[in-house]
Amino acid sequence: MGRKAASINSTNQDVLIALHSAPKSFVKKLLIGSIILAMLIWSASALNFQGINENGLRIVGNIIQYFFWPDSNPLKPTLSTYLFTFAKSGVPYLMYETLMIAFVGTLLGAIISIPFAFLSSRNITGKIGSFIGSMIITMIRTIPIFVWGIIFIRVQGGAFAGVLAIAVSSVGMISKLFIEAIEDIDKGILEALDSTGATTLQKIRFGVLPQLTATFLSTTIYRFEINVKNATILGMVGAGGIGFTLIDALGSFNFGIVAVCLWVIIPVVFIIEYFSTKIRTKLTTGE
Numbered sequence: 001m002g003r004k005a006a007s008i009n010s011t012n013q014d015v016l017i018a019l020h021s022a023p024k025s026f027v028k029k030l031l032i033g034s035i036i037l038a039m040l041i042w043s044a045s046a047l048n049f050q051g052i053n054e055n056g057l058r059i060v061g062n063i064i065q066y067f068f069w070p071d072s073n074p075l076k077p078t079l080s081t082y083l084f085t086f087a088k089s090g091v092p093y094l095m096y097e098t099l100m101i102a103f104v105g106t107l108l109g110a111i112i113s114i115p116f117a118f119l120s121s122r123n124i125t126g127k128i129g130s131f132i133g134s135m136i137i138t139m140i141r142t143i144p145i146f147v148w149g150i151i152f153i154r155v156q157g158g159a160f161a162g163v164l165a166i167a168v169s170s171v172g173m174i175s176k177l178f179i180e181a182i183e184d185i186d187k188g189i190l191e192a193l194d195s196t197g198a199t200t201l202q203k204i205r206f207g208v209l210p211q212l213t214a215t216f217l218s219t220t221i222y223r224f225e226i227n228v229k230n231a232t233i234l235g236m237v238g239a240g241g242i243g244f245t246l247i248d249a250l251g252s253f254n255f256g257i258v259a260v261c262l263w264v265i266i267p268v269v270f271i272i273e274y275f276s277t278k279i280r281t282k283l284t285t286g287e
Contacts, residue, residue, distance in 0.1 A: 059253070066255035067262060083260045091242060091257075095264045098241035101159055101234070102227040105166025110220040113171050117178030118204055123190065124182065125200075133179070140172035149234040159240030166227050166234070174223055181215045182208060218280040225276040228269060 082091045118124050120133020148168050152161035189207040198206070235243020242261055249257035 062253075062255050063258060066259040068259075082257055083263070091245065091260050091264050094235075094242040094245055094261075095268060097159060098231045098235065098243065099228065099268070101162040101239070101241055102166060102224060102231040105163045105231070106170055106220060106224040106227045108163065108167040109170025109223070110174055110216070112167065113174040113178055114216070116171065117175045117182060118208070120175065121179050121182040123185075123187065124204070124208075130179075133175075137172055137175050137179075140168065141176070143169075145169040145230050146233060146237050149237045149239045153238050157238065162231055162234045162239030162241060165239060166230055169230070170223050170227065173226075174219055177219045178212075178216065181212050181219075185211045214283045218283045221276050221280055221283075225272055228272055232265060 082089070086093055088094075116133065116136075120130055120137065122130040145165055148165040149161060152164040155161070156164070185208055189211070190203055193203045193207045231239075231241050232243040232246070235241035235245070236247040238244060242265065246258060246261040246265075249255070249261065
């Protein structure tokens with residue numbers, strides 16, 4: 001009987017506590033909801049929406065029409081001129097150039113990132129090296145890739161500018177992920193190497209790299225997947241590849257060429273993403 005009474009008292013206390021905290025919880029939720037609503041209203045007011053442009057709708061309609069049949073205009077045989085050709089002005093060659101820009105830029109960025117990541121890892125070089133490296137990586141990552149593209153176009157135009165822009169931009173992301181992987185390695189191996197008097201280079205070679213090869217490859221492949229899309233964007237600012245043809249066709253309202261570019265870009269990106277996911281899964285899980 002006493003246990004039953006104690007159980008009832010405990011339940012009553014829980015109910016009273018819940019009732020007491022309910023108003024505070026409601027006020028908190030109301031405050032958060034009001035802040036979110038105020039931010040949405042403020043953001044919407046900054047959009048300066050002036051209605052739908054009928055000319056813009058017509059352009060979208062033309063793009064959709066040409067996407068399904070690029071040769072809608074018989075005076076401009078788009079498919080034979082731009083798709084079914086391996087000339088340098090053809091879309092297949094431009095897509096190949098874009099892939100090469102992405103591949104070389106990613107590879108160069110990954111190579112630079114390896115020593116940079118080791119020099120910036122706390123468990124390899126200590127707090128000072130880690131702090132300096134983190135500051136440099138943050139600076140690189142804050143600059144958008146198209147800005148790097150514009151900078152390098154001024155120095156060296158064409159596809160090489162795209163390679164440099166992708167390489168530098170990739171260093172920011174790849175180094176950060178490499179550092180995280182290095183700092184998460186099994187410290188027991190490093191301690192064992194320390195006890196044998198191993199140098200920093202020996203610790204990296206025999207203690208760190210064997211644990212990180214799969215992670216490094218997976219990260220590099222993932223960055224290549226991103227850089228294929230980045231290379232297309234860089235082409236729009238004049239760094240070579242299919243992006244330049246795409247933005248030029250959009251500017252001249254040549255929607256047949258736009259459609260052909262999209263015909264090539266979309267399946268290539270899907271294929272790369274599919275195989276990238278498969279390879280990275282195999283590297284990380286071994287399955």
